[in-house]
Amino acid sequence: MIELDAAQLSRVRFAVSPLWEVGLAALVLRRPDPGALFRRWAEQSRRRVDASALDRMIALTAGHDFVPDIFSAMPGSEQPDISEAPAHLRALPDELLDRDLARLDRAHQGRSRWIQSLMEDHARARGEIADVVAEFWHGAIAPHWEAFRRLARADIARHAINAADGGQGAMLDGIHPGVVWTGSALDILGACETSFGPTPAEDGVLLTPSAFAWPHVHVMSNAPFQPAIAYGVRGFGTLWxxxxxxxxxxxxxxxxxxxxxxxxxxxxxxxxxxxxxxxxxxxxxxxxxxxxxxxxxxxxxxxxxxxxxxxxxxxxxxxxxxxxxx
CATH class of the missing domain: 1.10.10.10 (Winged helix-like DNA-binding domain superfamily/Winged helix DNA-binding domain)
Structure with missing residues (x-):
């Protein structure tokens, strides 16, 4: 649950997050069966992405729903570019990188030598993660990105109309069946948490339409980042x-x-x-x-x-x- 007072509610905004899309897409590929809505995309991506990069990208997620905070939504413009990702990774606090890599190591039961090597050298970790992200992006996401951005713009415009007609609460109720506005808080049912604990929503909440979040709602609420919710963009199944x-x-x-x-x-x-x-x-x-x-x-x-x-x-x-x- 994310509590929002009137001032925080007024600061709720939308933005697309290319880096978070990378993490969510890798999470889809972790599944033994990605499901009918993602199967064609998954087949295309496995052909297009270098096998080593694909394995490393999947290693940067864990379980059924864990996307590390290193893939948190990038602040700034409504439509940031993936070219901003290396700078974002370089600016991550050492303690956040340590925490995420340690959690991945535990999730992989110490069997990922690559993750363990990243834990030993932060500079190497940032550079190699950036390289893996670039390779994965080029093969798995870039071919569909412009079409996704059109869907995202349409989705954001639709929610803006809902806010104009019924207020911010009505707009929030329409984000996803699992997102419920109680009048004072966002109650998120069955969310996939990507955080370690709650963060006050002093700057509101960032809502990020995603091609890969469905059927879940993914929540990032860990300091030092603004709380964010990734939800499936309407019509994503047409993208591939x-x-x-x-x-x-x-x-x-x-x-x-x-x-x-x-x-x-x-x-x-x-x-x-x-x-x-x-x-x-x-x-x-x-x-x-x-x-x-x-x-x-x-x-x-x-x-x-x-x-x-x-x-x-x-x-x-x-x-x-x-x-x-x-």
Whole structure:
């Protein structure tokens, strides 16, 4: 439970955390079966990531739900970049690094020689963890990152509308079925704790939409970091449905036009007209025209989600846009 007074409640904010996504993604790969929603991504990642880096990345998690605080949400902008991760790791207090590595060593029952070597040399630990993160990011997360960021922006906008309509409490109630606003505190049911103890939420709580948190809510509430909650972003299951979703073939571009093909490729992940215009740098009226054409041709469909209309490719649209042969 995270208690919030009125001032703390007013400081609740959203931000995407690339480094926490790395840890949560590795946690998914720890599972003997990642589940239907993650199976395709897991297969792709095991092919793309160097085996040694993959083993080390998984070693940096433990059990069913432990992601060390070294992967805590990075403070700063709403959309920090993974390039900030090395600086974040270099700035970690020695006592925090010691604590996390010691817990990992206990969880692995002293069988990970790599973890034990990191415990002996902090400089080496920071450098090697940064290298493993970079390799894992490149193969497992980077191919889906732009699509995820669009989902995250849409998710944050949706919650902002809920806050405007019903207040911060109503918004918090809609984050995840396991997050309940009691009127004075966030009651988090079945949370996967990544901390050692409670931290006063003096600066509010950081809410981080995640592609890999589902079905859990992950809570980081350990000093010196701002308490944070990672929850499954709405629509994350669409992120790895289609390989090469941002690159329609030249033949399709000649058939429908390059700009319309770009709009079609972008809605491989559901999006609104406004999101598409922002992501593609195209005027909203032009995006709307392309979407009408794609919908009339049954290559796209429109679904109302509250006040928003989300567009996505139909099965026919996916076959036309992404099939190599016909």
């Amino acid at each position: 449905e289609t390989e090469g979703a941002d690159a329609p073939s030249p033949a399709v571009e000649r058939l429908v036009g390059s700009r319309r093909a770009r709009v079609a490729a972008a809605i491989a992940t559901p999006a609104t007209t406004t999101e598409l215009a922002h992501a593609l740098g195209i005027a909203p009226a032009t995006v709307s025209e392309h979407l009408r054409t794609l919908t009339d041709a049954r290559l796209a469909s429109a679904l109302r989600d509250g006040r928003s209309v989300m567009y996505t490719l139909t099965d026919l649209g996916r076959r036309v846009l992404f099939a190599e042969t016909f």
